Amino acid sequence: MTDAMFCFQCQEAAKGTGCTIKGVCGKDSELAALQDILLYMVKGVATLHLTARQNGLICEEAEMYIMNSLFATITNANFNKTVFYNRIREGLTWKTHIRQQLEEMGVDLNLSSLQHDAVTWYPRTDEDIASKWIKASVLATEQEDIRSLKELLTYGVKGMAAYAEHAAQLGYRDPEVHAFIDRALAATLEDQIAVDEWLSLIMTCGKYGVQVMSLLDQANTSTFGHPEITKVNIGVRQRPAILVSGHDLKDLEELLKQTEGTGIDVYTHSEMLPAHYYPAFKKYEHFVGNYGNAWWKQETELEMFNGPILFTTNCIVPTKKPYVNRMYTTGQAGYPGAVHIEERKAGEPKDFSMIIEHARRCEPPVQIEEGEIVGGFAHHTVLGLADQVLEAVQSGQIRKFFVMAGCDGRMKSREYYSDFAEQLPEDTVILTAGCAKYKYNKLPLGDIGGIPRILDAGQCNDSYSLAVIALKLKEALGLEDINELPISYNIAWYEQKAVIVLLALLHLGVKDIHLGPTLPAFLSPNVAKVLVEQFGIAGITTVEADMAAFLSHAEQ
Numbered sequence: 012m013t014d015a016m017f018c019f020q021c022q023e024a025a026k027g028t029g030c031t032i033k034g035v036c037g038k039d040s041e042l043a044a045l046q047d048i049l050l051y052m053v054k055g056v057a058t059l060h061l062t063a064r065q066n067g068l069i070c071e072e073a074e075m076y077i078m079n080s081l082f083a084t085i086t087n088a089n090f091n092k093t094v095f096y097n098r099i100r101e102g103l104t105w106k107t108h109i110r111q112q113l114e115e116m117g118v119d120l121n122l123s124s125l126q127h128d129a130v131t132w133y134p135r136t137d138e139d140i141a142s143k144w145i146k147a148s149v150l151a152t153e154q155e156d157i158r159s160l161k162e163l164l165t166y167g168v169k170g171m172a173a174y175a176e177h178a179a180q181l182g183y184r185d186p187e188v189h190a191f192i193d194r195a196l197a198a199t200l201e202d203q204i205a206v207d208e209w210l211s212l213i214m215t216c217g218k219y220g221v222q223v224m225s226l227l228d229q230a231n232t233s234t235f236g237h238p239e240i241t242k243v244n245i246g247v248r249q250r251p252a253i254l255v256s257g258h259d260l261k262d263l264e265e266l267l268k269q270t271e272g273t274g275i276d277v278y279t280h281s282e283m284l285p286a287h288y289y290p291a292f293k294k295y296e297h298f299v300g301n302y303g304n305a306w307w308k309q310e311t312e313l314e315m316f317n318g319p320i321l322f323t324t325n326c327i328v329p330t331k332k333p334y335v336n337r338m339y340t341t342g343q344a345g346y347p348g349a350v351h352i353e354e355r356k357a358g359e360p361k362d363f364s365m366i367i368e369h370a371r372r373c374e375p376p377v378q379i380e381e382g383e384i385v386g387g388f389a390h391h392t393v394l395g396l397a398d399q400v401l402e403a404v405q406s407g408q409i410r411k412f413f414v415m416a417g418c419d420g421r422m423k424s425r426e427y428y429s430d431f432a433e434q435l436p437e438d439t440v441i442l443t444a445g446c447a448k449y450k451y452n453k454l455p456l457g458d459i460g461g462i463p464r465i466l467d468a469g470q471c472n473d474s475y476s477l478a479v480i481a482l483k484l485k486e487a488l489g490l491e492d493i494n495e496l497p498i499s500y501n502i503a504w505y506e507q508k509a510v511i512v513l514l515a516l517l518h519l520g521v522k523d524i525h526l527g528p529t530l531p532a533f534l535s536p537n538v539a540k541v542l543v544e545q546f547g548i549a550g551i552t553t554v555e556a557d558m559a560a561f562l563s564h565a566e567q
Contacts, residue, residue, distance in 0.1 A: 248375065
């Protein structure tokens with residue numbers, strides 16, 4: 012395996028251009044290469060499956076393989092190299108299976124689309140796998156602008172796959188989403204697609220981004236109820252406990268059922284905080300509260316928790332600290348040395364007995380803060396307050412909403428978002444979702460006529476709620492264009508789920524989005540220019556300058 016790497020898929024890309032020695036996220040060159048190679052394999056499987064689909068044959072198991080593999084390659088999800096070798100080998104099985112079915116159907120396997128190396132490649136050994144990196148690398152596409160467009164589409168699809176996976180765990184699928192994933196991945200192997208066609212595909216990706224977030228919203232609310240305004244405790248009790256991080260609500264539900272009556276408490280961490288807003292989880296008396304802050308602080312905070320930590324999805328920070336012996340992973344998450352909780356079998360729940368027994372042997376968590384966080388302002392709740400919100404807007408009590416959704420991160424430049432929130436005029440309201448909220452969700456910003464000035468809709472996928480709120484407000488105010496609303500977008504991004512949220516907003520027609528703390532390294536100057544000219548995408552500058560620009564625009 013080569014010592015070289017190139018990855019620029021997340022906001023922390025080294026020097027703002029790309030990681031070439033070791034990922035800032037913590038992955039080494041071998042892991043980075045394996046992720047590239049798995050993605051190359053997945054593109055081959057997707058191309059074959061697209062041909063099968065076009066001939067009336069759909070294999071849902073192959074769709075699940077594609078979806079899960081994409082999810083495993085997003086930033087901070089899985090650091091276990093063995094998993095990637097196994098997933099690459101599994102891809103060979105799917106290639107063989109789909110080819111056989113196509114042959115039985117009489118489909119011509121000499122089609123030019125099926126002659127790409129990603130489709131015909133059948134490695135026999137680990138050495139064969141490792142040697143494929145140069146061809147699988149991002150840099151294999153030499154033309155910078157085409158590379159940029161391909162990667163923008165690829166990262167959008169990765170985020171889409173993550174949300175589709177969460178919905179699938181709850182029994183919700185959308186065949187159109189899977190069909191687009193096949194189509195998009197197959198397109199990234201093409202060399203003869205014009206720039207306009209790429210831009211059209213990317214906007215279509217945004218369309219399916221809205222669709223998959225709507226699907227996940229339906230899955231979550233149908234299963235767990237509509238989020239309610241909730242005060243979440245951030246202190247601790249003096250009992251052994253398990254900390255649950257990530258995004259997967261079904262994992263949390265099964266753990267809560269299995270820990271009921273055991274004397275073990277359960278806390279959420281980072282993006283799992285919004286679980287407290289759902290009615291289905293309120294019945295568990297041992298579901299105590301939220302521990303800690305955004306994902307990037309886990310190296311200091313998890314050590315003090317004392318009990319085992321369950322990572323259900325991404326946002327793992329590699330560590331050498333002793334709490335690694337208390338780390339458990341499940342789903343698409345993985346980490347060397349952590350115990351992995353296997354998938355459900357034959358409709359049975361996951362078996363969390365090992366982590367429960369581990370918790371029994373642990374001391375209670377150390378309290379690191381006290382108080383409460385208020386959240387639960389998803390679209391159903393906010394629309395229930397529609398008259399109150401509309402009156403506040405029309406009377407001038409609320410001058411402007413600021414959508415400050417997205418991701419948090421460890422770069423010092425992200426303090427901008429705390430300062431921005433703190434300096435907002437008292438007649439403005441923040442709409443948020445995702446872990447970006449940890450930059451300001453504990454600030455005492457008060458309320459406007461009983462409406463809190465920070466309205467937390469939930470996880471990053473709940474950015475869909477913010478779009479629904481905006482569209483309903485547009486309708487209520489009788490406006491023709493969503494951009495006429497008193498709403499500005501100042502969004503922080505980190506990884507690929509933020510990319511699909513951005514593309515979804517662009518599909519809905521939202522313009523003049525400010526994106527930071529830096530624009531994506533995978534946007535070439537020419538592609539960035541197109542986004543600026545067509546959609547008004549902009550970076551951030553200073554709090555004072557950006558605030559003045561946003562508020563000046565509101566007064567025009």
